[in-house]
Amino acid sequence: MRLLLVEDDKSLQDNLKTHLQQANFSVDIADDGEEGLFQATEYQYDAAIIDVGLPKLDGISLITRIRNLNIDYPVLILTARDGWQDKVEGLDAGADDYLTKPFHPQELVARINALIRRSVGKASPLISNGPFSINTSTLEVKKGAEVITLSGSEYKLFEYLMLHTGEVKSKTVLTEHIYDQDFDLDSNVIEVFIRRLRKKLDGDNQYGLIETLRGQGYRLKRLEQV
Known part of the structure; x- marks a missing residue:
């Protein structure tokens, strides 16, 4: 999953980026509202x-501009402890949730995971498809009772596919949602990770789990629940 973090406090920015990356998120950084708007579009x-208190373009205005552009991914705002008005204005502008500073980074990770799940209609951190399951809180992947060990990049790809089961996703879309802005979008790394996932999850192709649609991309096949 790929996140945009717009925060001008360098210390907090570095701390949050580290925790989010440890939770297997790819993170792009913006230091002010104008840069945040550019990256968001x-x-x-x-x-x-x-963050609400951004230079150049404040957080509330940034959220308003994003929503006016019909950008609809979840937004979480960061506010000061006594900033109840900021919370109300942020939610009214189109934010989906908020955290009051100071907060524990693990709470931020949990809230972001919940927002992303709800945005695709998933309420529980445990997502299942046939015998395959993934827990977005513990990052555990299973096939039946067997725990499957995936690399960080393999997990990111499989998590995204599980959150979008049955949907066709191009290599470009997969790359842009899994890696940050410094990644080489022209590489064929997605093909490599697809092959690895097929081998680790469905080595004998019993389920035909990951389908290739020539000229379109890949689709995680929707399986009957077991």
């Missing part, structure tokens, strides 16, 4: 974290 994200 230039790249595809699964969610954004926006």
Whole structure:
């Protein structure tokens, strides 16, 4: 999952980026509202974290501009402890949730995970498809009772596919949602990770789990629940 973090406090920015990356998110950084607006319109994200007190363009105005552009991914705002008005204005502008500073980074991770799940109609952190399951809180992947060990990139790809089961996703879309803006979008790395996932999850192709649609991309096949 790829996040946009718009925060001008360098210390907090670094701290949050580290915790989010440890939770297997790819994170793009913006130091002010104008840069945040540019990135929000230039790249595809699964969610954004926006501080209210930003230079150049404040967080509330940034959220308003994003929503006016019909950008609808979840937005979580960061506010000061006594900023109840900011919370109300942020929610009214189109934010989906808020956190009051100071907060524990693990709470931020949990809230972002919940927002992303709800944005695709998933209420529980445990997502299942046939015998395959993924827990977006513990990052555990299973096939039946067997725990499957995936690399960080393999997990990100499988998580995104599980959240969008039955949907066709192009290599470009997969790359843009899994990696940050510094990644080489022209590489064929998605093909490599698809092959690895097929081998680890469905080595004998019993389920035909990941389908290739020539010229379109890949689709995680929707399986009957077991």
